[in-house]
Amino acid sequence: MAIPKLVIGNKNYSSWSLRAWLMLSKLEIFEEVLVPLSTAGSKERLLSYSPTGKVPVYLEDDLVIWDTIAIAEYLAEKYPQLLPRDTKQRARARSISAEMHSGFFALRENMPMNCRATDRRVELTPELTSDIDRVRAIWTECRNDNAAAGSWLFGSFSMADAMFAPVVFRFNTYGVECDRLETEYMQTVLQDSDVQQWYEAAVKEPEVIEEEEVGMN
Ligand SMILES: N[C@@H](CCC(=O)N[C@@H](CS)C(=O)NCC(=O)O)C(=O)O
Incomplete structure (x- = not known):
């Protein structure tokens, strides 16, 4: 292989x-x-990898997987540690991962991920506030239930943490206020060595996408 x-x-x-x-x-x-x-030419390049012309795309020999939740599920088949061992917790991790994948439109629209940006502020519309509150409730519930097992949402790192990692960057960039438990979880994500590696590379990227640069004073 x-x-x-x-x-x-x-x-x-x-x-x-x-x-x-x-x-x-x-x-x-x-x-x-x-x-x-x-x-220039990025869409054509992406279309040469997958029918949707979007990222991420996972390629393994002749296998092409082009949607995040499908990649996550494939990886969880290969590496069961990507989901909690307990059946009910596994269903819960899948539920919040799917909820992230199919929802949170106001959050995704109004607080685009911009890892290297800090001190940005956007208008907190009712829809955005509702998305933020829902994220905070998910984090609080998971952390309260799994505090003894480790510092990720379900104790050990799972696909749910990957699904929420960009939200941690968003909250950090746009100064979303969180309580102690939620802030601790954000620190777990932000201090993770892989997340740090991603961030350090993001900081060095020369490209600026104007429409993603929102919330400047
Ligand atoms: N449902 C897809 C969404 C992928 C997606 O929208 N990716 C964006 C970047 S974050 C993209 O490829 N944009 C480029 C484009 O649409 O040309 C998934 O879960 O992977």
Whole structure:
């Protein structure tokens, strides 16, 4: 078997890329193919890897997986440690991962991931506040239930942490206020060595995507 490849977008901006990259970084050796988004020819390059022309794309021999939740589920089949061992907790990790994948539109729209940006502020509309409150409730519930097992949402790192990692960067960039438990969880994510590696690469990227640069004073 050849070394799997993961096609990703800009580390500073591509939140879906971060999710797949973080899972893979914790599980297996892989080759990273970075296609800077919104540059000349980038769409054609992406379409040469997958039918959707979006990132992330996971490539393993003749297998192509082009959607984050499908990549997560495939990896969890290969590496069961990506989900909690307990059946009910596993269902819960899947539920919040799916909820992230299919929802939180106000959060995704109004607080785009911009890892290297700090001190940004956006208008807290009712929809955005509702998304933020829901994220905080998820983190609080998971951390309260799994505090003894470790510092990730379900104790050990799971796909759910990968799904919420870009939200941690968003809360950090846009100064979302959190309580102690939630802030501790954010620190677990931000201080993780793989997340740090991603961040350091994001800081060095030269590309600036204007429409993602929101919330400046
Ligand atoms: N449902 C997809 C969404 C992927 C997605 O929207 N990726 C964005 C970057 S974060 C993208 O590829 N944008 C480039 C484009 O649409 O041309 C997933 O879960 O992987």
